[in-house]
Amino acid sequence: MFQIASWHDAFASPVTTMLVIAVAAVLAAALCVVAAVSVIGRVSSALRHELWLRLGSWVLLLPVMIVPVLIGRAWTIAVVTLLGILCLREFSRATGLFRQPVVVAMVVAGLLAVNFAALDHWYGFFVAIPPLTICLISVVSIPQDHPDSYIERTGLGVFAFMLFGSGLAHLGYMANDLNYRPIVLMLLLCVALNDVLAFTVGKLIGGRKLLPLTSPGKTISGAVGALILIAPLVAFIAHHIFIGTLMDRWWLLLFLGALVSVAAQAGDLMLSSIKRDLGIKDMGTILPGHGGILDRYNSLLLVAPATFHLIAYFGGFGLDQPVRLITGP
């Protein structure tokens, strides 16, 4: 029987408790700062409005991110699946892939299958789904007898599946580990914090632009500053999560921290490249102050598979847990 099955174990790890308290404290502090700024009135009304919008979005987003992880494994995987579908929807509307419904249908089928493999805790199926889905995406539109744009629609379909299906599903698969809550929370929160730090340090220090044609607002100082601040923070938290395991070596923990920061920024720049190519500013309007779902979660897309395979190499996920919970005998 699974050891992590209910919300009763939500705070079994002290790191989980620490992270949730830290988030609540940061939100409360941000609330006080924004309220103080609004009362004092030393900022423009437009900026004040923007600050409240962003804070309001975070007040909504953070519980949506944290609560399912605390509740349990199935909820975590369900929310990751939903996140993948929402990201796929925004991506397909932005790129025009939605005009190829059979390709999108195959991407959705692959996305559901790979997340089902995570829910089933069947690693063999989990790693088999991506190549099989790519094969199916490659052939599914051939019977239409419309070879024009075959490469484009197939390439976009494979790209979408790898990012929002296979890539994100790694985050859900982590929930099969007995100690998944602090790991997933650490990744979610540190990726979000990485974005905030890159923006803040960039504004404070300024200097040369990182990639001005791709993302005019990002600076080298912001990118390096986020890396310098996030890597030791992740290493510190991860040390308390992986204490006594093969992962618990200072250089490996620092590498994990650097990987989180670099992969998060790479994901951000990847979406910026997509948006510049399409000539659009945001991927949606659903999150005031942020844009679309993808604008908020782009940093997570590459972090999930990158950190999963690093941690899995040195320890694995859920190796001591029963497998094939749904399809098994």
Place this chain on the structure above:
Amino acid sequence: MTDEKSSGWELRTARDFNIPFAASLRSHKREPGLLSVMGHALWLGCVRAYLKTAHRLQVTGGAHLPADAPFVIVGNHTSHLDVLSLTASLTHRLAHRATALAAGDVFFRTTRSAMFAAAALNALPIWREDTSLADPAFLRSRLMEDRMVFILFPEGTRARDGVMKRFRPGLGAFVAGTDIPVVPCFLTGAHACWPPQRRLPRPGPLHLAIGPPLRFDAVGNDPHGWKEVARQTEAAVRALGPATTAPGGSPSAPPA
């Protein structure tokens, strides 16, 4: 040396990109996604089964339908069964490109009815009380660029007495000066089964006659040309119906 060849693909964002959901339901920019396509396919399957069992729908002249979009289907309008029958007469591939231009004040008044009209009927609204001049031009460009099939009832509303009325010239704004085929159709029996006065339809035979397509590439895209399009199309539709469909004739009766 390789031959240069355009693939025809462009990374073109959805026309209704970043339009809020409720607004996109009523927008002429709305483009169906996977869910809408699935909803429309499911609805179409149910409609075909219903028309076959409850109305024994017979279609003659199906060979006149163009093999590929874009084109416009026009018909007489006495009942909500009209649009269902015309859509059901299309092949699966063309049916998914078909868009009924429906009365906004009837089908898009509430969000719930707009969701049904958008997802199941794949309809776009025509606001009879507030038609801006820009709408026909935009819909004309969508018809051509997105290779759509428009289903139109140029009488403007369901004939309360079942007698076909004069066609309004608005149809011409979509096709005048283009080689887009206009396919005339006449549905008989619909008024007897589901007249505007009834809430629900009753079973009864339906017969859909499809005529050869008309083209208006030599007609000017101006008010005079639009009237000419309406006149010719109305005559072609009337010619498909029983002799009593001349203006002032009696309601179309079900076929014997």
